Amino acid sequence: MRAQRTPTMVAAAAAVALGLTLAGCTGPTGSAPNDDGTSAATESAGSADGGNGVQKGADLATAEFAVSWRDAVDIAKDGFPGELTEIELNWHGDSYAYTVELLSESHEHTAVVDAATGDVVENSGEAVESSDMPEKRSEVIEYEGLVPWDEALSTALDAQNGAVNEWKLEGTPRGPLWQFDIGTGSGEDAEVTINAETGELIEHDS
Structure with a gap:
């Protein structure tokens, strides 16, 4: 026996079709530059290529990273309460990372922060001689x-x-x-x- 299509069934089918159509029109979320100049990707940060799919040798003028340089400074400062003296973005091991150098009243500290995940992958530090501190302070x-x-x-x-x-x-x-x-x-x-x-x-x- 052939089932009859009721008005309720027709309306439900139409609603499903409309939903599928709208879903198909939705594109991937784009990305926009941060105020600090580095581009922040709005998609998932993880990638085997080293930072949102950014491969070694990429043009860093246009490459997109989930972690901005200011983010990296904040992350480094969470582990060492110092002042910024230098930050560099380059290839580190198997991914792009920021090398952040901080200075406290008696020590200098280096933290390497993954540009995709924000993980601190290296930490190191050493005491600064009091005679060297004036020059170091001039670099803050x-x-x-x-x-x-x-x-x-x-x-x-x-x-x-x-x-x-x-x-x-x-x-x-x-x-x-x-x-x-x-x-x-x-x-x-x-x-x-x-x-x-x-x-x-x-x-x-x-």
Whole structure:
């Protein structure tokens, strides 16, 4: 015997079809840059390739990481209450990671923070001689209000076009500096240095 289709059954089928149609129209969530210039992926952070699928040798000007450099500084400070003197992003072991250097009243500390997971994969530190402390203190970075990473990057790429292989924010006695290692196509990197307080191009070492 053939079953009759009631109005209730027809309405339910229509609702299911509509739901499937809407689901098919939904695309993957995109990503947007953080205020600090690094791109933060909104998808799952885990990957065997080293940071949201970012492979070794990627262009760090466009690569997306779940952990921003400011996140990495906060994570490092959770384990050691010091002030930032340097942070660098490069390939470490089997993934991209931030190397964060901090300074306290008597010690300097280095934490390596995975750029995909936020895990601290290495910790090390040592005491600082009192005679060396004035120079070390001159390298502390007051990073609030600095020229944003993306603006410094744009200036660096105007000076040297190519893929960014490494970058760092370094404290020096003359003030904080953004430094970008940019591929030249000849197998060697050019180091481009930007004043992190003014955004001015300081050096283009090719």
